[in-house]
Amino acid sequence: MSDPIRGQTAICGLGITEMGKVYGHDASWFAGEAIKLAMEDAGLQKDDLDGLLVNPGITGMMGTGIGIPLQNYLGLRNLRLLNHMNSYGATASAMVQYAAMAVHHGMANYVACVFSDAPLQQGGSAGAAYGGAGRRGPSGMASLMPAFGFYGANTSYALAARRYMERYGITNNDLGRVSVTQRRYAVDNPHATMRQPLTLEDYHNSRWIVDPFHLLDCCLVSNGAVCTIVTTADRARDLPSSPAYIWGMGQGHPGNLPHAEVETGTTSGAVIAGETAFKMAGVGPDDVDICEFYDCYTYTVLRTIEDYGLAKPGEAIGLYPEDPADPEAELPLINTGGGQLSSYYMWGMTPVSEGVIQARGSGGDRQIAKHDIVLCSGNGGTLDTHGTLILSPNAN
């Protein structure tokens, strides 16, 4: 039994800026571009916009991210909804959820949900943007982390991946199959940064970052912004753009307690979030046509597939071909734009944006023929936070 809100709200506009090593602009500029593109895509005028939710990305932690001042930067004077949100990589789907609930209940008509980030500096490395270099050192027990040589999100996820891999007998070659599969999709994605085809050999030859992760297990770091416009289904039908209707929404946040009573690193919030979203949508894992999963690392994709019940624990890799570079290989319909590994890293907006594109049928050369049920995930912390959206081109 689905929830009455199923199909009553929709994403009616999508804006994706130029992505990657795009220099000379700050996060506010990218946000402005993405909102402008999304409003044009929706066929809306500036004065129509009465809601704004912002998620600043890593630059939010560096003090240069977008926030509430974006309202004045864009001269928005009639907002009925405004907030700065952050549950890390789960935020994008969460913004859409709160926007959907707000428009459904008449608190706003058109809500822009925008993620923007510009951590890459000309001449600086991607790792420097996320490794914590240059930030003030921690105090107390947290100071033991750099003292032991722990740095960055790569290490936290590599620790999680190792436990998963040893438990289920997953190899580096298996992780490589995920990486190569996603690159094949990115080849056909004009928004993607990395469009050169990959082989498993390329994967194995890519340098170690933190074993078990090679470079090609890790997501990109990108400058850019993505905006989605959320409205009611009734309003969306009156617009020139084709809507992606929102069927299901859910969140699940297990946190990450370092104690024997809590298994961390091998289970994500998708278990809780998926149950809520599937129930609202009135569908189950077997009904899903396409998955757009948060893929900060190859490992995260496998874990997420299993936590949504699309494969048994340890068996997600079975969905991937032995050699995804083989042109005859049938690819799983997962991360069909190349994901964060190969297209662009806009936190949770990467899966949400590709989910909207596929649900609307606007994927061009990479469009999947059957796209009635599109499952999108967001994930933050080290599997601490999770958000789910189920999108469809059909209102019901």
Place this chain on the structure above:
Amino acid sequence: MAYDKPLPNPDENTQPFFDGLKEHKLLLQYFPSADHYQYPYSDRCYKDWSTDWEWRESAGNGEVYTWVRMHQLYHPSWKAEIPYTLAVVQLDEGPRMHTNLVNVGPDDVHVGMRVKVAFDDITDEFTLPKFEPI
């Protein structure tokens, strides 16, 4: 050569923990009302929200919960060590600690391996609780 890696930076709340390390004692917070050991430091038990606790010495035994080999250089002082082994150790008392594994090669590390604390006096002032195979 002088020790040039990042040093611990105790604060008021955690100074006794770092003093304990110097005496080669691994101290954990113990919250009696929930019969719960907790690490890292917090002023509140996350199980029953009690704020009554005491330091207790850990037996220092546990097992490898997970581990990695760090190849990326984030801080120049690690250059000679790379790649080095990082681990999360599950202490028998319950808490898990991020640490270094010593006296074991990377081919011999595995999840579930039994380990015990190995105190490393890195400077006159500081000692790190590393772990080694039992």
